[in-house]
Amino acid sequence: MATALVTGASSGLGEEFAWQLAAAGHDVVLVSRSRDRLSEVAHLLEGATGRTAEILPADLTTEKGRTAVAARLQQQDAPVSLLVNNAGFGIGEPVTSSSWRREKALLDIHVTAPLRLAHAAIPGMVERGHGAILNVSSVAAHLANTTYAAHKRWAVDFTQVLAGQLAGTGVTATAVLPGLVRTHFHDDDALSHMRHEFPEPVWLDPERVVTSALAAVRRGQTVVTPSPGYAVAGAVLRAVPRRLTRGRRSHQDR
Template sequence: MAIALLTGASAGLGEEFAWQLATAGHDVVLVARSRDRLGEVARLLEGATGRHAEILPADLTTEKGRSAVAARLQADERPVSLLVNNAGFGIGERFADSSWRHEKALLDIHVTAPLRLAHAAVPGMVERGHGAILNVASVAAHLGDTTYAAHKRWAVEFTQALAGQLDGTGVTATAVLPGLVRTRFHDSDALSHVRHEFPDPVWLDPEPVVRSALAAVRRGQTVVTPSPGYAVAGAVLRVVPKRLTRGRRSQQRG
């Protein structure tokens, strides 16, 4: 039975990934910080889909949390065939104004954790001859205005490098670049203003974003932008000089 491990699975895109994968017949391993919320999501999933939902509470900004999830990915019993690196957050601060604690946590959740977990998952997948890594990046990867954007650009570059190295192994790597998505990502005080600064039509619903991402995984596609509008915007931003995309304000767009 195919098993998918998802980080940031207690809400937003992560929860939507869990629902779509369980509905499609996958057992799931749900990773997030809150045991209570994970337990609630797991009970709902199992009751509605009949699939097994394992919970793994872990804080991926810590070495202890990353090691716990890495150990699950390296387990021979009930091996994971799909890793979804989805966990993330924004701090809404300019680099000069932010604390080192906040910047380190941001780096660890967006860069260190996906790298560590992919490194734990890939050898077993290659040995078994099948598997997939899905990294949730962002259209912010095309910008040059925040450390968040820099981290998401790394996610894209890492995925492309990984996909090249995995060619012919039966294992794939995919990066999905959503834009603004209606989740709890922008509920924090630091980012709540973003909801009022962009018109409703530019906001995406989680369901089609996840559906597009999983379809790209099935095709073995390396990079996917799950919206025609954002795909066009991304194509334009890739050729626009970076000095024009370096905004004066720091805000994570999702």
């Protein structure tokens, strides 16, 4: 039976990925910082779906955490066929005033970790002749206003690179670009204002985002935006000069 490893699996999109994958018959490896929350999710998943839910507590902003997850991805006796690079957060402030510690953590969770984990997973997938990498990006990738947006743009470009280099191997790469999603992502004080600034219709349900993303993986699609409205917005933003998207406010989604 296929096994999927999901980062940021203790809540939000990550938890929804775990549920949908388990319900579809996958065993899952759940990665997050909180052992207690992972144990709770794993217990519920196993009881409801009958699939195995392995927990792997790890902080992906640290080298120790990334190494632990990479080691799990390299276990050939328990192979992972789908890697979901979902873990992430926002800081809601410009690089001109944020601390280096927070910027480094942001970079590590959005760039270093997905690269490290994909690099660990791909050789085994290629050897077995099948597998998939799913990177959770964002429509913020079309903006030029935050380091978060820059990281999410990298996720799209990285996915495109992987898709080209993996062509013909049986392994695929997909990036999903959600917009604003109803999760705990915006619970942080620095981002909570966004709940009131954007109207209800622009907010997406996690179920819809994850369903769209997994369908794209099954099709072997490289980039997917799980909303017609956000797809149109993305097309418009790609067409305008980047200088027009350098807003001073820190708009971050997920």
